[in-house]
Amino acid sequence: MMLHWLAMGGYWPFVWPSYLIALFAIVLNIVLARRAFRRARDDARRRARSQRDAS
Amino acid sequence: MNWTWFHRLGSPPHFFRIAGKMIPWFAWAALIAAIAGLIGALGTAPPDYQQGEGYRIIFVHVPAALLSTMAYAVMAAAAGVGLIWRMNVAHAVAASSAVVGAWFTFVALATGSLWGRPMWGTYWEWDPRLTSELVLLFLYLGFMGLRSAIDDTARADRASAVLALVGVINLPIIHYSVDWWNSLHQGHTVLKFGKAAMPPSMLVPLLLMMLAFTLYFAAILLVRTRGEILRRERTARWISEAIGSG
Numbered sequence: 001m002m003l004h005w006l007a008m009g010g011y012w013p014f015v016w017p018s019y020l021i022a023l024f025a026i027v028l029n030i031v032l033a034r035r036a037f038r039r040a041r042d043d044a045r046r047r048a049r050s051q052r053d054a055s
Numbered sequence: 056m057n058w059t060w061f062h063r064l065g066s067p068p069h070f071f072r073i074a075g076k077m078i079p080w081f082a083w084a085a086l087i088a089a090i091a092g093l094i095g096a097l098g099t100a101p102p103d104y105q106q107g108e109g110y111r112i113i114f115v116h117v118p119a120a121l122l123s124t125m126a127y128a129v130m131a132a133a134a135g136v137g138l139i140w141r142m143n144v145a146h147a148v149a150a151s152s153a154v155v156g157a158w159f160t161f162v163a164l165a166t167g168s169l170w171g172r173p174m175w176g177t178y179w180e181w182d183p184r185l186t187s188e189l190v191l192l193f194l195y196l197g198f199m200g201l202r203s204a205i206d207d208t209a210r211a212d213r214a215s216a217v218l219a220l221v222g223v224i225n226l227p228i229i230h231y232s233v234d235w236w237n238s239l240h241q242g243h244t245v246l247k248f249g250k251a252a253m254p255p256s257m258l259v260p261l262l263l264m265m266l267a268f269t270l271y272f273a274a275i276l277l278v279r280t281r282g283e284i285l286r287r288e289r290t291a292r293w294i295s296e297a298i299g300s301g
Contacts, residue, residue, distance in 0.1 A: 011173060014112060033279045044289045
């Protein structure tokens with residue numbers, strides 16, 4: 001039953017890579033977006049701290 | 056008409072705060088829609104009478120293609136607003152939209168190619184729909200390349216906005232390419248002459264997946280835009296109040 005479903009009527013070499021590519025792009029975009037945000041936030045925090053220390 | 060909301064959205068602190076509140080809502084709604092859509096796409100939807108199980112690729116291909124053009128429309132509209140009203144937040148939205156749009160244009164091309172091999176007998180054909188989608192990917196890459204090539208953010212915003220607006224001409228070409236030219240690509244999948252081109256058992260999961268991708272795009276766009284606002288406004292006083300000094 002499971003193997004029959006995974007075989008996708010013989011189209012598995014095309015169906016599953018399509019879903020994997022989409023999943024990869026979805027996860028990668030989440031990781032990249034969060035990393036870009038964290039980097040910008042940490043940079044802004046560093047600046048705020050150095051401004052506070054200078055004053 | 057009251058345009059106060061529009062001008063308030065142009066304020067970086069206001070946009071930053073509102074976007075932060077909206078992200079979890081979009082993200083959770085996207086996850087729920089994706090789970091419901093995938094149950095239909097890989098489970099309950101029946102095989103196609105011609106394409107068998109191979110047609111299930113459309114449940115990721117069509118939403119990715121939708122997202123690729125939607126992200127460009129958002130990018131161009133935001134770039135236009137930024138250019139006309141000199142709104143910094145709008146340029147941040149345009150810059151953020153480009154990255155996501157480029158990735159999902161690649162996904163649309165790759166999954167379309169994987170669908171084309173068993174159905175057309177080839178991974179690639181210089182068909183109007185495929186070619187115009189490839190041009191879209193080059194427009195995204197050009198937009199991002201132009202931005203990174205100019206050090207001054209304000210100049211990069213203006214130059215890339217002009218490119219984004221010129222590229223809008225490609226959107227109707229992508230959409231109507233299957234009507235205007237003899238195309239190997241199948242016609243409109245969701246609507247054909249105002250009527251659904253597929254039965255509800257296939258259409259509902261497809262619509263759910265399209266909704267999931269749209270909500271996902273909204274969430275990612277807002278996360279990226281918040282980061283872009285922080286990068287641009289890093290010397291502003293409101294930043295330390297909004298994020299704390301760690």
